[in-house]
Amino acid sequence: xxxxxxxxxxxxxxxxxxxxxxxxxxxxxxxxxxxxxxxxxxxxxxxxxxxxxxxxxxxxxxxxxxxxxxxxxxxxxxxxxxxxxxxxxxxxxxxxxxxxxxxxxxxxxxxx
Amino acid sequence: xxxxxxxxxxxxxxxxxxxxxxxxxxxxxxxxxxxxxxxxxxxxxxxxxxxxxxxxxxxxxxxxxxxxxxxxxxxxxxxxxxxxxxxxxxxxxxxxxxxxxxxxxxxxxxxxxxxxxxxxxxxxxxxxxxxxxxxxxxxxxxxxxxxxxxxxxxxxxxxxxxxxxxxxxxxxxxxxxxxxxxxxxxxxxxxxxxxxxxxxxxxxxxxxxxxxxxxxxxxxxxxxxxxxxxxxxxxxxxxxxxxxxxxxxxxxxxxxxxxxxxxxxxxxxxxxxxxxxxxxxxxxxxxxxxxxxxxxxxxxxxxxxxxxxxxxxxxxxxxxxxxxxxxxxxxxxxxxxxxxxxxxx
Numbered sequence: 001x002x003x004x005x006x007x008x009x010x011x012x013x014x015x016x017x018x019x020x021x022x023x024x025x026x027x028x029x030x031x032x033x034x035x036x037x038x039x040x041x042x043x044x045x046x047x048x049x050x051x052x053x054x055x056x057x058x059x060x061x062x063x064x065x066x067x068x069x070x071x072x073x074x075x076x077x078x079x080x081x082x083x084x085x086x087x088x089x090x091x092x093x094x095x096x097x098x099x100x101x102x103x104x105x106x107x108x109x110x111x112x
Numbered sequence: 113x114x115x116x117x118x119x120x121x122x123x124x125x126x127x128x129x130x131x132x133x134x135x136x137x138x139x140x141x142x143x144x145x146x147x148x149x150x151x152x153x154x155x156x157x158x159x160x161x162x163x164x165x166x167x168x169x170x171x172x173x174x175x176x177x178x179x180x181x182x183x184x185x186x187x188x189x190x191x192x193x194x195x196x197x198x199x200x201x202x203x204x205x206x207x208x209x210x211x212x213x214x215x216x217x218x219x220x221x222x223x224x225x226x227x228x229x230x231x232x233x234x235x236x237x238x239x240x241x242x243x244x245x246x247x248x249x250x251x252x253x254x255x256x257x258x259x260x261x262x263x264x265x266x267x268x269x270x271x272x273x274x275x276x277x278x279x280x281x282x283x284x285x286x287x288x289x290x291x292x293x294x295x296x297x298x299x300x301x302x303x304x305x306x307x308x309x310x311x312x313x314x315x316x317x318x319x320x321x322x323x324x325x326x327x328x329x330x331x332x333x334x335x336x337x338x339x340x341x342x343x344x345x346x347x348x349x350x351x352x353x354x355x356x357x358x359x360x361x362x363x364x365x366x367x368x369x370x371x372x373x374x375x376x377x378x379x380x381x382x383x384x385x386x387x388x389x390x391x392x393x394x395x396x397x398x399x400x401x402x403x404x405x406x407x408x409x410x411x412x413x414x415x416x417x418x419x420x421x422x423x424x425x426x427x428x429x430x431x432x433x434x435x436x437x438x439x440x441x442x443x444x445x446x447x448x449x450x451x452x453x454x455x456x457x
Contacts, residue, residue: 024141041168042141046134047175068144073137 005088008040008048013057013077013085020061020076023049049075057081115146115162122166125173138169 005013015021015029026049027040040048052058058081061074077085099105119142123135142165149161 023137024144027141027145041165041172042138042145043165043169043172045141046138047172050130050134050176070140072140 004091005084006048007038008044009052009057010085010088011038011040012045012048012052013081013088016058016075016077016081017085020074022066022072022074024072025066026075052081055080057084115158116143118162119166119169122169122173125170127176130176 011030011034012026014033015026021029023042023045027042027045031039049058053060053075056078058075059078061076063071063073066072096105100107116139120135120139123131123138126135145165146158146161149158153161
């Protein structure tokens with residue numbers, strides 16, 4: 001049985017889906033993507049990152065300098081993480097489909 | 113800078129491992145976010161940001177501390193359960209025993225002390241006390257060596273046996289302690305204090321062994337230290353045997369007469385006085401060379417202190433027993449914490 005991921009976990013996986021990022025980069029991406037609705041705190045962010053690393057969903061890259069010349073740790077999605085993110089996205093998609101079939105959401109143009 | 117310092121202080125609350133690995137990154141992230149907020153925010157928004165960031169860290173600290181506690185990986189076996197049960201049992205017996213002992217010393221606040229006085233005033237209470245001590249010794253061997261050996265701490269045998277021997281010797285010394293005379297050079301006196309010293313040393317050594325060798329045992333360190341503290345204070349307890357109520361009255365008369373202190377009708381009233389008054393009493397008595405009075409008052413205070421420390425030890429034992437939770441393996445959950453179900457991907 002697959003349990004839903006927490007929003008924080010899923011957003012971090014999404015942030016790392018297209019490119020590797022450091023902690024603040026992840027935070028900014030989540031903030032921008034959710035139109036400022038979700039702002040991860042640094043404590044929550046790194047607590048979640050630690051758990052994701054332990055679960056093997058993300059990988060840590062060697063430290064390197066960012067654009068501000070600060071040495072930072074970068075993270076990237078692992079294969080397992082990609083599967084987990086995809087599974088979660090499919091789960092959410094299925095939920096949306098159910099919502100559409102129940103007419104809670106408007107039908108898509110092509111599916112009519 | 114002040115915000116950062118405050119934030120840094122909060123970061124120190126994380127478990128050491130987490131702190132070493134992530135605190136720099138968290139601080140950098142906080143700094144970047146703070147600069148962002150400063151560049152486009154008002155004073156209020158900066159303040160709000162800092163408060164929320166600190167709250168977030170504190171929440172995360174609790175989470176990480178709980179996770180660190182859960183990461184005690186250990187197979188559950190019979191010995192662990194026996195150790196755990198014995199810890200709790202000993203703590204409870206010690207607690208009830210010490211409360212009963214407390215009740216038979218004339219204090220205010222224990223209304224049932226008088227009813228029990230006839231039963232527990234003398235020998236039975238001491239037997240109960242000695243029984244508690246024996247149980248404590250057994251527990252110190254079983255509970256400590258038993259589960260520490262499971263952690264590969266074979267060196268814990270030595271301090272545990274030392275603790276056991278120490279307490280047994282102490283009990284022997286206590287049992288043979290002279291009833292009403294303080295004679296520091298006497299053999300029972302020497303036996304008692306040597307044994308007790310050995311016991312304390314053993315507990316301290318045990319604490320060091322645990323601290324240095326097993327990180328996962330950090331959570332047991334606090335109850336062990338509390339126990340050690342309690343047992344140290346408990347050393348005042350044999351002074352119960354030196355209780356000499358007969359002379360207290362006349363000594364108090366002296367105080368009342370010469371030191372112009374509040375009138376104490378009897379020694380029961382004396383110990384229902386605030387601590388400050390007692391201290392003043394002692395100071396006055398000492399200043400007027402009423403050494404005997406001062407000693408008696410000090411003895412009484414020592415009794416209370418000893419019993420309070422014993423109660424502290426009891427709680428520590430119960431606490432130790434309750435915190436002995438070993439898990440077969442750590443299950444990492446990334447799903448909703450409320451669901452408590454692990455993700456399988």
